[in-house]
Amino acid sequence: MIQGTLYIVSAPSGAGKSSLIQALLKTQPLYDTQVSVSHTTRAMRPGEAHGQHYFFVPVAEFERMIAEDAFLEHAQVFGNYYGTSRETIEQVLATGVDVFLDIDWQGAQQIRGKMSDARSIFILPPSKEELDRRLRGRGQDSEEVIARRMAQAVAEMTHLAEYDYLIVNDDFNTALLDLKTIIRAERLRLERQKLRHDALISKLLAD
Amino acid sequence: MIQGTLYIVSAPSGAGKSSLIQALLKTQPLYDTQVSVSHTTRAMRPGEAHGQHYFFVPVAEFERMIAEDAFLEHAQVFGNYYGTSRETIEQVLATGVDVFLDIDWQGAQQIRGKMSDARSIFILPPSKEELDRRLRGRGQDSEEVIARRMAQAVAEMTHLAEYDYLIVNDDFNTALLDLKTIIRAERLRLERQKLRHDALISKLLAD
Numbered sequence: 001m002i003q004g005t006l007y008i009v010s011a012p013s014g015a016g017k018s019s020l021i022q023a024l025l026k027t028q029p030l031y032d033t034q035v036s037v038s039h040t041t042r043a044m045r046p047g048e049a050h051g052q053h054y055f056f057v058p059v060a061e062f063e064r065m066i067a068e069d070a071f072l073e074h075a076q077v078f079g080n081y082y083g084t085s086r087e088t089i090e091q092v093l094a095t096g097v098d099v100f101l102d103i104d105w106q107g108a109q110q111i112r113g114k115m116s117d118a119r120s121i122f123i124l125p126p127s128k129e130e131l132d133r134r135l136r137g138r139g140q141d142s143e144e145v146i147a148r149r150m151a152q153a154v155a156e157m158t159h160l161a162e163y164d165y166l167i168v169n170d171d172f173n174t175a176l177l178d179l180k181t182i183i184r185a186e187r188l189r190l191e192r193q194k195l196r197h198d199a200l201i202s203k204l205l206a207d
Numbered sequence: 208m209i210q211g212t213l214y215i216v217s218a219p220s221g222a223g224k225s226s227l228i229q230a231l232l233k234t235q236p237l238y239d240t241q242v243s244v245s246h247t248t249r250a251m252r253p254g255e256a257h258g259q260h261y262f263f264v265p266v267a268e269f270e271r272m273i274a275e276d277a278f279l280e281h282a283q284v285f286g287n288y289y290g291t292s293r294e295t296i297e298q299v300l301a302t303g304v305d306v307f308l309d310i311d312w313q314g315a316q317q318i319r320g321k322m323s324d325a326r327s328i329f330i331l332p333p334s335k336e337e338l339d340r341r342l343r344g345r346g347q348d349s350e351e352v353i354a355r356r357m358a359q360a361v362a363e364m365t366h367l368a369e370y371d372y373l374i375v376n377d378d379f380n381t382a383l384l385d386l387k388t389i390i391r392a393e394r395l396r397l398e399r400q401k402l403r404h405d406a407l408i409s410k411l412l413a414d
Contacts, residue, residue: 122397128410157411165392166400168407178395185372185392188385190329193373200375203335204364 002195004093005186006115007100008108008163011123012153014134016169020123021100023176033183034092036101039065042080055085073103073110084111098183105159112162119186121179122163126170209402211300212393213322214307215315215370218330219360221341223376227330228307230383231390240390241299243308246272249287262292280310280317291318305390312366319369326393328386329370333377 011017025033040054041062050056057065062081065071074083084101092099101111111118125131135149160166165182169175186192194201218224232240247261248269257263264272269288272278281290291308299306308318318325332338342356367373372389376382393399401408 124404124407124411127407128413131411154412157408160408161397161401163397165395166397166404167395168400168404178391181388181391182395184385184388188372188374188389190368190370190373193375194368197331197373197375200331200334201364201367204331204338205361206335 002096002192003117004096004098005183005192006089006093006111006118007098007183008111008118008120009100009102009123010105010108010120010156010159010163011169012125012131012156013149014131014153015123015125016134016172016175017102017123019172020167020169020175020179021102023172024100024179027176027180028183033098033100036084036089036092036099039071039074039083039085039088040080042082055088072114073107075107086114089115105156105162108159108162119165119182120163121165121167121182122160123175124157124160124166124168126168209303209399210324211303211305212390212399213296213300213318213325214305214390215318215325215327216307216309216330217312217315217327217363217366217370218376219332219338219363220356221338221360222330222332223341223379223382224309224330226379227374227376227382227386228309230379231307231386234383234387235390240305240307243291243296243299243306246278246281246290246292246295247287249289262295279321280314282314293321296322312363312369315366315369326372326389327370328372328374328389329367330382331364331367331373331375333375 009017009021021035025035037051038054039057039062041057041059044050044054044056048054059081062083065083065085066074070085070087071083072086072089074081076082084103084107089099101107103111108120112120125134131153132150135153136146167175167178216224216228228242232242244258245261246264246269248264248266251257251261251263255261266288269290272290272292273281277292277294278290279293279296281288283289291310291314296306296308308314310318315327319327332341338360339357342360343353374382374385
């Protein structure tokens with residue numbers, strides 16, 4: 001069986017990362033690409049489903065999983081744990097499906113250390129002005145809140161050089177095509193193709 | 208200025224490599240992709256032009272260039288020298304244009320040693336039967352000649368594991384799309400994108 005590829009996708013908020021990943025999943029057949037479902041200890045919100053939005057687990061179980069090194073990465077945000085289970089990811093990859101992980105630079109660093117085959121993609125907004133406009137959103141937030149968001153966005157972007165690919169999300173459809181191009185090209189890499197065309201190669205080399 | 212990428216393309220004869228490269232050049236704007244022009248000591252044939260099909264040089268000059276390590280790779284075939292000049296390639300790459308080198312596994316090995324940034328692509332025919340059919344051509348050659356061609360094709364294919372990408376030329380348009388996908392994805396790699404979007408990145412990170 002051909003292993004899928006794990007893609008780490010990071011971006012400052014306002015770069016359009018989530019919309020791009022959602023659009024990607026819609027255009028690709030389901031068996032090709034999936035988004036990873038994380039574990040969390042936070043309470044389930046109305047409309048959320050266990051195993052679809054998150055795996056909702058008690059704190060004790062999450063901490064047991066940390067102790068057992070069950071996470072490729074995990075973090076604590078506002079008192080709640082969030083983590084990516086190695087087993088969840090590896091089960092999907094083993095079926096040949098590519099998995100997308102929407103994660104920040106810190107999670108990306110943890111995962112690179114544990115999954116050296118993972119590919120990472122950083123997405124940038126097209127300009128400072130556009131980033132500012134997107135971070136302002138509906139104009140209901142204070143300047144202080146917006147300044148904090150911008151500082152976080154800049155902090156995230158200082159790590160872009162750690163990624164394999166860089167996409168500038170200027171035109172949405174071009175950025176989506178960029179994303180698809182990377183996936184398609186990675187599937188053309190020798191290691192993947194050698195497995196896929198194993199029978200053909202054996203036949204061609206038999207003389 | 209953004210450096211172009213040097214692509215090494217190898218295949219057994221009968222895999223359709225030349226047609227693919229020709230089709231690629233037609234669909235891409237000229238400033239994007241070029242095929243490398245080699246040096247040779249063989250005589251110019253009717254219809255050939257110096258600097259277009261080859262740089263035709265005397266044996267003494269070719270041997271002087273070998274002594275000066277002017278070639279990324281060179282070989283002697285039926286008593287004539289053929290070689291790829293480092294200066295020719297580097298001048299084109301410096302203008303940001305990607306260069307395609309149509310070359311066998313031995314030339315590919317020489318070039319990898321001298322240009323570690325080069326990407327290499329191997330192209331396979333879709334089946335042994337189809338390869339046989341293509342090698343037979345118009346049916347005017349002896350079985351001995353065809354057997355020798357097949358042995359050469361197999362010898363070339365034993366080196367496919369040395370390449371970065373593998374394309375199976377089953378459907379021509381799919382194989383052409385594969386080739387374009389690789390080029391486009393390589394342009395999305397961080398090192399290329401960082402140079403292309405240098406001004407944007409500086410602006411986004413300035414806070």
